[in-house]
Amino acid sequence: MARPPKSPGEGEADGRGAARTRGSGRARPGGARAAGNGTGAPKSSAARAKSASTAAKAKAPVRTRRAAATAKKPARRKSASKRAPTGVGAVGTVISTDTVAREAARIALDAPRSVELDQLVDGPAMVRIESLRAGYGRMEVLHGFSLAVGAGQSLCLIGPNGAGKSTVLHAIFGFADIMAGSISVDGRETTRLAPSEKLKSAGIAYVLQDNSVFPDMTVEENLWMGAYLKPHPREARLAADRIFSRYQRLAERRGQPARVLSGGERRLLEISRALVMEPKVLLVDEPSIGLEPRYIDQVFEILADLKQAEGKTIIMVEQNAKKGLEFADIGYVLAAGELAKAGTGAALLADPDVGRLFLGG
Amino acid sequence: MALLEASGVWKSYGGVVANRDISLHVNDGTIAGLIGPNGSGKTTFFNSVVGSHPVDNGSVRFDGREITRLGVRQIARLGLLRTFQQTRVYGQMTCVQNMLISMSERGRGLGNLFTSQRSAAADRAGELLEFVGLYPKRELLAGELSFGQQKLLEFAMALMNEPKMLMLDEPTAGINPTLINGLIDRLKRANADFGVTLFVIEHNMRVIMNLAERIYCLAHGELLAEGTPDEIQANPLVVDAYLGAH
Amino acid sequence: MRAVRIATYLALLAAAAVAPMFVPEYQTQLTDLFLFIVFALTWDLVGGQMGYNSFGNVLFFGIGMYACAVTQVGLVYDVGAYNAARGGGATVFTFDVGQYVQGLAIGLPAGAILAALAAVVVGGLVLGMRGQYFAVCTLGLGFAAGEIANGWEWLGAGSGMVPATPPSEMADIKLFYYYLSLGLAAVTFVVLSWLYTTRFALAINAIRDDEDKAEAMGHLTTTIKVTAWTISAFFLGIAGAIYGNVRGFIDPIDVAFPSATIGVWMILMAILGGKGTIIGPVIGAIIFQITKELFWIYLLGWQRVALGLLIVLIVVFFPQGIVGWVRERRPRAVSAAGQ
Numbered sequence: 001m002a003r004p005p006k007s008p009g010e011g012e013a014d015g016r017g018a019a020r021t022r023g024s025g026r027a028r029p030g031g032a033r034a035a036g037n038g039t040g041a042p043k044s045s046a047a048r049a050k051s052a053s054t055a056a057k058a059k060a061p062v063r064t065r066r067a068a069a070t071a072k073k074p075a076r077r078k079s080a081s082k083r084a085p086t087g088v089g090a091v092g093t094v095i096s097t098d099t100v101a102r103e104a105a106r107i108a109l110d111a112p113r114s115v116e117l118d119q120l121v122d123g124p125a126m127v128r129i130e131s132l133r134a135g136y137g138r139m140e141v142l143h144g145f146s147l148a149v150g151a152g153q154s155l156c157l158i159g160p161n162g163a164g165k166s167t168v169l170h171a172i173f174g175f176a177d178i179m180a181g182s183i184s185v186d187g188r189e190t191t192r193l194a195p196s197e198k199l200k201s202a203g204i205a206y207v208l209q210d211n212s213v214f215p216d217m218t219v220e221e222n223l224w225m226g227a228y229l230k231p232h233p234r235e236a237r238l239a240a241d242r243i244f245s246r247y248q249r250l251a252e253r254r255g256q257p258a259r260v261l262s263g264g265e266r267r268l269l270e271i272s273r274a275l276v277m278e279p280k281v282l283l284v285d286e287p288s289i290g291l292e293p294r295y296i297d298q299v300f301e302i303l304a305d306l307k308q309a310e311g312k313t314i315i316m317v318e319q320n321a322k323k324g325l326e327f328a329d330i331g332y333v334l335a336a337g338e339l340a341k342a343g344t345g346a347a348l349l350a351d352p353d354v355g356r357l358f359l360g361g
Numbered sequence: 362m363a364l365l366e367a368s369g370v371w372k373s374y375g376g377v378v379a380n381r382d383i384s385l386h387v388n389d390g391t392i393a394g395l396i397g398p399n400g401s402g403k404t405t406f407f408n409s410v411v412g413s414h415p416v417d418n419g420s421v422r423f424d425g426r427e428i429t430r431l432g433v434r435q436i437a438r439l440g441l442l443r444t445f446q447q448t449r450v451y452g453q454m455t456c457v458q459n460m461l462i463s464m465s466e467r468g469r470g471l472g473n474l475f476t477s478q479r480s481a482a483a484d485r486a487g488e489l490l491e492f493v494g495l496y497p498k499r500e501l502l503a504g505e506l507s508f509g510q511q512k513l514l515e516f517a518m519a520l521m522n523e524p525k526m527l528m529l530d531e532p533t534a535g536i537n538p539t540l541i542n543g544l545i546d547r548l549k550r551a552n553a554d555f556g557v558t559l560f561v562i563e564h565n566m567r568v569i570m571n572l573a574e575r576i577y578c579l580a581h582g583e584l585l586a587e588g589t590p591d592e593i594q595a596n597p598l599v600v601d602a603y604l605g606a607h
Numbered sequence: 608m609r610a611v612r613i614a615t616y617l618a619l620l621a622a623a624a625v626a627p628m629f630v631p632e633y634q635t636q637l638t639d640l641f642l643f644i645v646f647a648l649t650w651d652l653v654g655g656q657m658g659y660n661s662f663g664n665v666l667f668f669g670i671g672m673y674a675c676a677v678t679q680v681g682l683v684y685d686v687g688a689y690n691a692a693r694g695g696g697a698t699v700f701t702f703d704v705g706q707y708v709q710g711l712a713i714g715l716p717a718g719a720i721l722a723a724l725a726a727v728v729v730g731g732l733v734l735g736m737r738g739q740y741f742a743v744c745t746l747g748l749g750f751a752a753g754e755i756a757n758g759w760e761w762l763g764a765g766s767g768m769v770p771a772t773p774p775s776e777m778a779d780i781k782l783f784y785y786y787l788s789l790g791l792a793a794v795t796f797v798v799l800s801w802l803y804t805t806r807f808a809l810a811i812n813a814i815r816d817d818e819d820k821a822e823a824m825g826h827l828t829t830t831i832k833v834t835a836w837t838i839s840a841f842f843l844g845i846a847g848a849i850y851g852n853v854r855g856f857i858d859p860i861d862v863a864f865p866s867a868t869i870g871v872w873m874i875l876m877a878i879l880g881g882k883g884t885i886i887g888p889v890i891g892a893i894i895f896q897i898t899k900e901l902f903w904i905y906l907l908g909w910q911r912v913a914l915g916l917l918i919v920l921i922v923v924f925f926p927q928g929i930v931g932w933v934r935e936r937r938p939r940a941v942s943a944a945g946q
Binding site: 411413432433434437438442443445449450451452453454458461462463464465466467471473474475476477478480518522 | 822
């Protein structure tokens, strides 16, 4: 199919010469917000326009007003929405995925070398990845990715969708195909180990992104399954009891089938199940996805506890990037299969480029 | 004018009351939000509305019609679409094919299917794919995309269908925050320019507070509170049951 | 690329057209092969493209076969008497050229239409089921088809039925059926190739990939499913009609799934070649037919064992089929549905 003209919503002057359908790239007709100066007037007129009885009536006045609006900068538009309550955060910075990809590629040219990555690490590296090329079948997703994280540290991977963040976790655990490079845990080369070996002897556990509880088994049975590789069922039961004494919420539901658990409880079960084998390294794929705000706090508290009290090394992917970077010691920005930027969590949070391109402004 | 009107909807699953006497409405051309703790019955309510399962009691009206007893297909053809919490796309078909088969079927019979795949819709499909950043991946199988990309594809497919009302179940979960801004922008434009009414389940407060004009809060299967974003955020019941310190 | 493909198809068609002059000893096998291609293609429409694994397509094959034969005979004689009198009756049932041609000209469409109607009726009842329930239900259809054919006296019951004997003036009737089968295979291939460029193909693929999603997007899934099965049955009915005449004898065993012939072969061929592609069933039919003939020639006495083993091997070790296997190794080309 022919490459479509830039859709009207992408009003940035990117100098690529792509056909623009309306305007000179400055004004954004049909944009979501009216005048960019954030006064109260656009809101009430928009609200008035919306309550008009027909959509057609509502369209015309709103559109002309928007067509007349001038954006502050061609590259992006930022306007404080007056509709949202205070303290919630704005959604004004709209940047196309193309622009993000291009700017990320530019940033990636200055990507840190292994030496700089090691500087972020406390002590010897617990998990080290060297120049990894990995993917699925013949599709290579990661192109020469390196990583280092120390024992008891936490590392958060952020970046656009499809950048390969989950693939890093998959590769460490053995769910992705590794074409080149090496992975080592606690000094031991684990690149080609089977997942069951990783769990059993290398001490790596994986909490998947998707719903992965066994729905027809009880909560207790799910935990026992987490301990499947333990030599004796008795040990599995002891491990499960330890979890129950710690997390009251799960204990209340121990005999119920896992499918009745709500999202937060399910996530809690998934994390607990991974802890049963007492791993040294915990790989968590989107810990807070689909959780209500209070559960998000709870999950991060649990993870913090694991890090501080039990010294577990945690590598996580988190699209709630602000939360992830607040929690993590180290942050890596991944884009298009390559490392674009790395630093402490706090440093990345403070970085304006990172904020604009990957954190929503 | 209420486009969607639910009155006294009840639904139980295996002894547990998932939806208890829920009555709410969404006016034509507006954006409404549905929030609440995990397990409060939000997705079940969506399922009740679109006919995925029969309701035990109560009535649902869409565009003036009683749809309580109608099936999923009929309701979708009336222009009421939904997206899924566990993203659903056609895994063995390419992104482009996913888009082409999502064209609106309203008012068209079976015969319309016997037309070429490469039709006028191809341009629109390309534009929507470009918007969600999937244009370079348009010939990949949908099943090969990452989770977040599949979610974006499902979103694009829903827009492709030009529904009258779109019910979105956690559309931004797992989506990069910068792209979330773009999605919200697109949703608002679909609403403003094309009059698509939106009803959105969300846990991301930044999203729902910036998007919705009216918010309903469920808890334990019941409607706990309703109001504007300001009102909801200030409502002590909602803070207690759901928002917490946020 | 497309031009190359079309040129290849035309070359193959030309080769098939002149084959009887060069390799007349293989004429019967080739005739069978062309019909097998139709069996595989029509099964794949419902099984591979739509994901509804039907074990009962043999029902439509049988209806086509019997309907045509009955029409051919029935236009001239009383069918019941004809079947009752086989091999030993006083009357000799002959057909002159005009009767024979007329019988065939009406019989073939009759087979197609009756098979299609059966699909509409049965489909309406059975296509509400999904997955394994659908498969098992169609298995029952296969059994039922066999039992009906075996027990219905008017159709000849267990002894089968002899289709109308061609008059002696039509000497080279075998060659005629060769070209008729080739024509049917070519037409079926072309029609399905076209079908796989329409949105209907996208719809049935969507039903295969996620039927709940397709329903949630408003597709008339039941109507689409029945339509696909009806198209499949239509061509399968014609193939059955021709098959009966080519064989010269209609055996109720062929109509029933459990006897491990055509009913299961059609599934095998589609899987072997590659489910869900237009060229897969054709390749599968060719390889299967060649292998089967080789088994019959060189492993006589053990040919069914060998064939059974082959079936197991295909399903266990090669489920993606030849086309699937090739695709895994070559970079993915831009593809339309059904490629």
